[in-house]
Amino acid sequence: MVDPRNEQEVPENKHRLSTLKGTVIARRNAGLNSIFRIRRMVAVDIESVLPLYSPNIKEMQVLNKNKTRRAKPYYLRDRKNTLKKQ
Known part of the structure; x- marks a missing residue:
């Protein structure tokens, strides 16, 4: 399980950068078409699929x-979010 932090440019606004912080739960290696699936736990659980070699991703750090237990830990989808009000 790897926690990357990505800075991704928003297409409609060239000056604003957004930082994504989450857990990588899957990666598909297909040359230049490689993607990774990141799961972020904010108020709601959000999964994003991002291209690995995108020019919009400026920096990626492993925290x-x-x-x-597995190469693709989809079992993390069942994990409860501690930020959610029960």
Whole structure:
């Protein structure tokens, strides 16, 4: 499990950068068409599919690495979000 932090440009506004912080739960290697699926836990759980070699992604950092049970940890989808009000 890898936690990248991405800065991605918003297409309609060239000067604003948004930072995404989450857990990578899948990666598909297909040359230049490689993608990764990131799961962010904010008020709601959001999954985003981003191209790995996108010119819109300026920087990517690995914040920590953990051992997982599988190569693609889709089981993290069932994890409860601590920020949600029950």
